Amino acid sequence: MTLVETVAVAIWTMLPAYVPNNAAVLLGGGQPIDDGRTLDDARILGDGKTWRGALAGTLAGVALALVLNAIAPAVGTATGLALPTFPPIAVLALPLGAILGDMLASFLKRRTGRSRGAAFPGLDQLDFLVGALALTALTVTDWFTATFTLGVLATIVLVTPLLHVTTNVVAYRAGLKSEPW
Ligand code: CTP
Ligand code: MG
Numbered sequence: 001m002t003l004v005e006t007v008a009v010a011i012w013t014m015l016p017a018y019v020p021n022n023a024a025v026l027l028g029g030g031q032p033i034d035d036g037r038t039l040d041d042a043r044i045l046g047d048g049k050t051w052r053g054a055l056a057g058t059l060a061g062v063a064l065a066l067v068l069n070a071i072a073p074a075v076g077t078a079t080g081l082a083l084p085t086f087p088p089i090a091v092l093a094l095p096l097g098a099i100l101g102d103m104l105a106s107f108l109k110r111r112t113g114r115s116r117g118a119a120f121p122g123l124d125q126l127d128f129l130v131g132a133l134a135l136t137a138l139t140v141t142d143w144f145t146a147t148f149t150l151g152v153l154a155t156i157v158l159v160t161p162l163l164h165v166t167t168n169v170v171a172y173r174a175g176l177k178s179e180p181w
Contacts, residue, residue, distance in 0.1 A: 001151060008081050010155035013147055016065035016086065016094040017132035018160075020057030021102055022167055025177055027060075028053025033103070045106045046116040054099050061095020084147050093136040101131015119181045125161040 001009070030052045034044035065086045072083045086094070105127035109120050133156075137144045148156075165181075172180035 001149070005081050006149075006151045007155050007159070008079070009084060009147070010152045010159060012068065012083050013086075013152070014094075014129070014132070014156055014160065015068060016061040016091070017098040017128060018163060018167075019064050020061040020095045020098045021128050022057075022171070023060035024050075024053035024057035024099070024102075025171055027056035039110075042110045042113065043116075044110065045103060046110055048116045049103050049106050054103070057099050058092075058095045061098065062091055065091040065094065087140055087143050089140045090136055090143055093139045094132045097132035097135030098128035099131070100135065101127045101129070104131065117179050119179065121181075124181050125164045129156065129160050 028050045030050050032043075032045065032047045033049045033051055033054065034046070037044050069085045069091070072085050075081075076083045105120065105123050108123065109118060112120075114120060133144075133148070133153075137148075168177060169180045171177040
């Protein structure tokens with residue numbers, strides 16, 4: 001794989017995992033998933049993790065994966081790049097894993113005394129990535145190992161924090177998010 005192809009495959013493949021958290025910010029709100037319940041005097045997840053955000057985020061990622069599958073042949077022909085298509089389980093595992101990873105991060109933030117919206121550098125940028133990759137590796141192992149070569153994984157780890165920081169700063173400046181992380 002050329003460098004251009006590696007970067008293209010990395011971004012293409014992770015798009016269904018990048019979109020869910022942004023869709024959750026735009027469309028989330030309402031009933032918190034933990035229903036206000038606490039564990040050792042701190043909320044289990046907090047008011048920032050809602051059913052509507054989790055569902056809308058997952059559905060947005062699924063919809064994007066289906067669109068990418070539909071356009072992959074045409075984009076591949078136009079650019080000369082060998083772009084992967086998502087098997088059905090990956091269509092769900094990438095966005096759902098991203099949402100679950102973000103929830104796990106909030107769980108850890110609450111356990112370490114951080115209130116809603118507090119920054120946890122590193123975790124805030126990589127939680128959804130680890131969740132998406134882990135759930136995909138567990139559920140579609142063959143496709144995962146064939147698609148996520150070492151070069152693709154390295155590109156994802158380098159590019160993701162940059163993309164995440166940029167989109168969050170944009171969402172913050174646009175007044176969609178109360179903190180820039
Ligand atoms: N959101 C949601 N449901 C989710 C994830 C996010 O409704 N499953 C919405 C919430 O309105 C949340 C906003 O997106 O406040 C920003 O998401 P995030 O930064 O992940 O949450 P925080 O409010 O910062 O809370 P935490 O400290 O738990 O990360
Ligand atoms: Mg936050």
